[in-house]
Amino acid sequence: MKTTTTTPPPLHSLRPLRRRHFNRLFAAAYTAAILSLLYHHTLTLLQSTTTTTTVSLSISLLLFLSDAILAYMWSTTQSFRMNPVHRRSFPENLPEFQDRKDFPAVDIFICTADPHKEPPVGVANTALSVMAYDYPTEKLSVYVSDDGGSELTAFAFMEAAKFGKVWLPFCRENDVTDTCPDAYFASNYALTDKSLEIKMMYESMKMKVENAVEKGKISEEYITSEEERQILSQYCNKDFNRQSHPSVIQVLLNSNKDKDVTGKYMPNLVYVSREKRKTSPHHFKAGALNALLRVSASMTNSPIILTLDCDMYSNDPLTVQRVLCYLAVNSGNTDCGYVQFPQRYHGLNKSDIYASEHKRLFLANPIGMDGLNGPNYVGTGCFFRRRVFFGGPFSYIDPENPDLDPNHIVDKPINSKEVLGMAHHFASCNYENQTNWGSKLGFRYGSLVEDYYTGYRLQCEGWRSVFCDPKRPAFLGDVPISLNDVLSQTKRWSIGLLEVGFSKYSPITFGVKAMGILMAQAYANYAFWPIWSIPITIYAFAPSIALLQGIPIFPKVHEPRFSLYAFLFLGAYVQDCLDFISTRGTFQRWWSDQRIWLIRGLSSFLFGSIEYTSKRLGMATHGFNVTSKVMDNEQSKRYNQGMFEFGVASPMFVPLAMAAILNLAAFLGGFVLVLKKEGGFDRFFMQIFIAGFGVLNSLPFYEAMVLRSDKGKMPMKTTITSTLLVGILYGICFLCTN
Numbered sequence: 001m002k003t004t005t006t007t008p009p010p011l012h013s014l015r016p017l018r019r020r021h022f023n024r025l026f027a028a029a030y031t032a033a034i035l036s037l038l039y040h041h042t043l044t045l046l047q048s049t050t051t052t053t054t055v056s057l058s059i060s061l062l063l064f065l066s067d068a069i070l071a072y073m074w075s076t077t078q079s080f081r082m083n084p085v086h087r088r089s090f091p092e093n094l095p096e097f098q099d100r101k102d103f104p105a106v107d108i109f110i111c112t113a114d115p116h117k118e119p120p121v122g123v124a125n126t127a128l129s130v131m132a133y134d135y136p137t138e139k140l141s142v143y144v145s146d147d148g149g150s151e152l153t154a155f156a157f158m159e160a161a162k163f164g165k166v167w168l169p170f171c172r173e174n175d176v177t178d179t180c181p182d183a184y185f186a187s188n189y190a191l192t193d194k195s196l197e198i199k200m201m202y203e204s205m206k207m208k209v210e211n212a213v214e215k216g217k218i219s220e221e222y223i224t225s226e227e228e229r230q231i232l233s234q235y236c237n238k239d240f241n242r243q244s245h246p247s248v249i250q251v252l253l254n255s256n257k258d259k260d261v262t263g264k265y266m267p268n269l270v271y272v273s274r275e276k277r278k279t280s281p282h283h284f285k286a287g288a289l290n291a292l293l294r295v296s297a298s299m300t301n302s303p304i305i306l307t308l309d310c311d312m313y314s315n316d317p318l319t320v321q322r323v324l325c326y327l328a329v330n331s332g333n334t335d336c337g338y339v340q341f342p343q344r345y346h347g348l349n350k351s352d353i354y355a356s357e358h359k360r361l362f363l364a365n366p367i368g369m370d371g372l373n374g375p376n377y378v379g380t381g382c383f384f385r386r387r388v389f390f391g392g393p394f395s396y397i398d399p400e401n402p403d404l405d406p407n408h409i410v411d412k413p414i415n416s417k418e419v420l421g422m423a424h425h426f427a428s429c430n431y432e433n434q435t436n437w438g439s440k441l442g443f444r445y446g447s448l449v450e451d452y453y454t455g456y457r458l459q460c461e462g463w464r465s466v467f468c469d470p471k472r473p474a475f476l477g478d479v480p481i482s483l484n485d486v487l488s489q490t491k492r493w494s495i496g497l498l499e500v501g502f503s504k505y506s507p508i509t510f511g512v513k514a515m516g517i518l519m520a521q522a523y524a525n526y527a528f529w530p531i532w533s534i535p536i537t538i539y540a541f542a543p544s545i546a547l548l549q550g551i552p553i554f555p556k557v558h559e560p561r562f563s564l565y566a567f568l569f570l571g572a573y574v575q576d577c578l579d580f581i582s583t584r585g586t587f588q589r590w591w592s593d594q595r596i597w598l599i600r601g602l603s604s605f606l607f608g609s610i611e612y613t614s615k616r617l618g619m620a621t622h623g624f625n626v627t628s629k630v631m632d633n634e635q636s637k638r639y640n641q642g643m644f645e646f647g648v649a650s651p652m653f654v655p656l657a658m659a660a661i662l663n664l665a666a667f668l669g670g671f672v673l674v675l676k677k678e679g680g681f682d683r684f685f686m687q688i689f690i691a692g693f694g695v696l697n698s699l700p701f702y703e704a705m706v707l708r709s710d711k712g713k714m715p716m717k718t719t720i721t722s723t724l725l726v727g728i729l730y731g732i733c734f735l736c737t738n
């Protein structure tokens with residue numbers, strides 16, 4: 001720090017949000033209402049065990065179970081509301097604290113797993129966007145992990161390394177903020193000779209890579225040097241396939257040697273495809289990241305690490321400097337382990353039909369956790385101190401090899417024989433046997449949501465974190481644009497979350513002791529997401545079936561208990577809506593958000609819970625099913641028009657279509673009933689309302705089942721199956737009650 005008599009300007013600031021006062025008061029009132037409802041439920045249950053039929057007993061039980069789960073989940077969300085805060089960072093003040101030449105080195109990890117689901121051109125764009133950070137280039141190292149073990153990805157990176165030598169100086173000289181080439185050329189960029197020339201070069205690179213991916217192999221004419229041929233020859237062995245191959249580690253750019261077209265040094269660019277063998281578990285992305293942690297330790301061992309998914313790119317060249325505001329040596333945050341940026345997206349349609357923004361998960365909740373010990377890790381856009389992967393802030397754990405020590409200084413050239421030998425050793429598939437990797441060191445194994453689980457364990461160890469959400473998004477990502485992809489993604493998350501929720505490290509047992517009740521509740525909220533499927537399924541089916549049979553199951557409109565229900569429903573929904581809109585949202589997007597919550601409850605959460613259970617019973621295994629990032633033109637068009645994309649006959653659509661059909665039938669049937677029966681409206685209002693709410697949320701389903709003829713409509717098979725199943729379900733219930 002420079003010696004000055006005045007206090008230096010701040011690097012960051014923190015301000016609690018005023019809404020916390022309202023939230024706390026409201027929580028007290030809502031708790032009272034919940035307790036009163038549960039009390040009534042208990043009374044009804046006690047009465048119905050002695051006086052009434054099995055039918056009404058089962059209905060009371062189902063409603064009690066639903067409301068108890070909703071109440072528990074509500075209680076867990078309160079952690080996000082008790083102390084939301086707002087942070088700002090001031091990278092413009094950084095020069096007062098640190099000279100540019102003293103900035104710490106940063107290792108950037110980019111993961112990719114499948115060249116056909118994750119187009120290599122996109123991955124290369126991600127890498128180029130971060131290589132062009134406004135940061136001393138010799139301090140940046142980009143490591144790409146290719147779990148697909150594909151020469152197509154390697155080829156894309158060889159091309160990107162060449163293109164980078166013109167792209168980086170171009171960005172520097174023209175102060176480009178869209179440093180992702182694809183985003184830049186899609187924007188309103190200045191049409192100059194230079195920019196057009198570079199665009200041509202970019203297009204030519206893109207064409208070559210896409211052509212190679214399409215053909216599945218790289219044409220001879222694209223290989224321009226002996227070195228390239230040698231790199232690609234490693235994949236030619238007939239035993240080389242994605243599940244089984246030796247490691248491939250290639251330094252494509254060396255910051256001590258390779259210069260751009262203006263003569264400035266380039267950042268390091270290293271391609272890593274770790275060794276895979278069918279006999280060794282590879283732990284998906286967590287395994288890939290741990291391999292990168294070690295390989296990078298042998299080459300650069302930078303104190304700061306950024307993890308990035310291949311479907312995200314940097315949207316702000318100042319981001320690393322912003323991070324220094326929190327992680328710099330003298331920023332005063334020694335127990336701050338990581339700085340998480342929100343996942344934000346480009347190309348969402350107006351009403352964000354699938355709520356891909358995940359506003360609660362990536363924005364509203366992190367603001368709340370930031371006022372406690374800090375946000376959870378969301379897998380991408382997160383800067384870590386390397387030190388966090390080696391035990392808690394005050395309990396360092398020695399790695400098995402001193403070269404992996406976060407303080408170890410690498411003194412050999414990155415391309416030297418010793419370093420490469422060490423890197424290969426660290427990337428081998430048996431390296432982790434009998435070590436602490438995945439349990440106490442590095443990214444943690446045992447959950448399909450390795451990000452959530454790793455962040456959780458780090459916070460249990462005592463690390464704090466910071467949520468950094470600048471106005472201009474630091475990163476922008478792609479979203480899945482078909483409903484099946486969206487639901488499969490959350491299904492995978494559900495399985496991973498339950499794996500943590502029911503493990504010995506569960507937030508409700510281990511977490512409470514390690515991080516206190518509020519943080520543990522926040523983590524429990526995620527861990528138990530999938531149990532939302534229970535009340536959602538019950539509310540989607542039970543009131544409608546009962547209504548169709550003329551059985552009232554809720555209080556009458558003039559009873560006091562009706563107001564209780566009304567308060568609980570409206571209170572939760574209105575508060576949710578206000579929260580949503582006050583974090584940069586619109587009403588329309590909120591509507592999509594609540595709808596997708598119901599949809600997930602009947603599909604992803606339900607199927608995720610079932611798959612998780614069958615795995616626990618040893619009946620199945622599950623893998624990491626990578627989300628497709630390929631954009632089909634027609635699909636994109638429909639997405640942009642705000643249409644739901646069904647298309648495939650996914651079993652997850654069946655309960656959704658069933659609920660849609662049943663709710664419509666009940667809603668219409670309910671009206672007939674009301675007309676026929678004296679006092680019917682009073683007795684059946686709540687059931688008609690619930691069915692009607694279901695109908696309103698199912699509008700896109702009716703459209704997809706009956707009105708649409710495009711490729712994205714609901715497959716006939718699904719519609720017929722669902723209709724039949726509704727018939728059977730209703731028939732069974734009818735027989736039971738009559």
Ligand SMILES: O=c1ccn([C@@H]2O[C@H](COP(=O)(O)OP(=O)(O)O[C@H]3O[C@H](CO)[C@@H](O)[C@H](O)[C@H]3O)[C@@H](O)[C@H]2O)c(=O)[nH]1
Nearest residue numbers: 111112113147284285288309310378379380449624626627
């Ligand atoms: O065996 C694997 C599987 C996946 N990945 C990479 O993991 C990333 C995330 O995969 P994606 O299919 O995009 O999953 P999403 O559900 O979109 O990702 C969210 O959820 C994941 C956990 O399920 C987190 O890892 C991600 O950071 C988070 O954005 C991608 O870069 C993949 O290439 C690997 O490196 N190896």
Ligand SMILES: [Mn+2]
Nearest residue numbers: 309311477627
């Ligand atoms: Mn993704």
